[in-house]
Amino acid sequence: MGTGGPLALARAHLVAEGEPDAPFFVFNSDVTCDYPLTKMLDFHKAHGKEGTICVTKVSDPSKYGVVVHDATGKIDRFVEKPKTFVGDEINAGLYLFSPSMLRRIPERPTSIEKEVFPAMAADGDLFAMQLEGYWMDIGQPKDYLSGVGMHLASLRVRSPAALADGAADPRIVGNVLVHPSASLGEGCRVGPDAVIGPDCVVGAGARVSGATLLGGSSVASHAVVMDSILGWGSSVGAWGRVAGKSVIGEDVAIAAEVALEGTIVLPHKGIKASSFEAGKIIM
Numbered sequence: 001m002g003t004g005g006p007l008a009l010a011r012a013h014l015v016a017e018g019e020p021d022a023p024f025f026v027f028n029s030d031v032t033c034d035y036p037l038t039k040m041l042d043f044h045k046a047h048g049k050e051g052t053i054c055v056t057k058v059s060d061p062s063k064y065g066v067v068v069h070d071a072t073g074k075i076d077r078f079v080e081k082p083k084t085f086v087g088d089e090i091n092a093g094l095y096l097f098s099p100s101m102l103r104r105i106p107e108r109p110t111s112i113e114k115e116v117f118p119a120m121a122a123d124g125d126l127f128a129m130q131l132e133g134y135w136m137d138i139g140q141p142k143d144y145l146s147g148v149g150m151h152l153a154s155l156r157v158r159s160p161a162a163l164a165d166g167a168a169d170p171r172i173v174g175n176v177l178v179h180p181s182a183s184l185g186e187g188c189r190v191g192p193d194a195v196i197g198p199d200c201v202v203g204a205g206a207r208v209s210g211a212t213l214l215g216g217s218s219v220a221s222h223a224v225v226m227d228s229i230l231g232w233g234s235s236v237g238a239w240g241r242v243a244g245k246s247v248i249g250e251d252v253a254i255a256a257e258v259a260l261e262g263t264i265v266l267p268h269k270g271i272k273a274s275s276f277e278a279g280k281i282i283m
Helices: 005-009 037-047 099-104 112-122 141-158
Strands: 024-027 031-033 051-057 065-069 075-080 089-097 126-130 135-137 176-178 194-196 207-209 224-226 241-243 259-261
Touching: 031 089, 031 141, 037 051, 037 089, 037 126, 051 065, 051 112, 065 089, 065 126, 075 112, 075 126, 089 099, 099 112, 112 126, 135 141, 141 176, 194 207
Parallel strands: 051 126, 176 194, 207 224, 224 241, 241 259
Antiparallel strands: 024 089, 031 135, 051 089, 065 075
């Protein structure tokens, strides 16, 4: 149904009972940022029109669709991958709408960005609010890992108590999230920019850096996971190594002393041999 059609199908659920004018949020799920929801709501109420979209500045706008607006935030037009400079702000994928905008969306596959937003802008009903702080499209694994680092850095400023305390635990280096149910072995080293999910196990002397361990995964003693994603319930054997933006699917068992570099492993596999071929996919 595209990015707009589902909103039409959900119309009855998006109009609050007893509050027919109450706005609702819509987010692209492959984005990470600080989500300034209160600020968005205040901005939306202040301009009083149908829609607010967050925009973020990029260094190379020629790769994106640029949002052109005036000093008040009122959007004039959208320019797709401009060859000459018209602005450096792009759609950040965070929206706030008044229910009246739903009349613009037919119950058919619809692109909200290409069909609905230009019409709203032409009617003077769409405003842009600049997003402060970090923003990252995390739809690809390498971008997800970059986004994790940005999120952890933001937590260091906004909510440092959420991070593992490196001052109290010498196993923690830099910005790290460790779920309370996770287990860290003696002499291991975790971080910087690492996330250890629920029920994960990091063995004695193991090293996890710039990586995310999803729920129930484990890294055996003296193994290394760097700049990679370890899927749910997967395991890396003793003295093993997973690095180079590798993505290990769910329920994958990597044998002891196996090294994977830049490797994608699909779920439910047993890996018994090393792969140093960058970009290799194990099916």
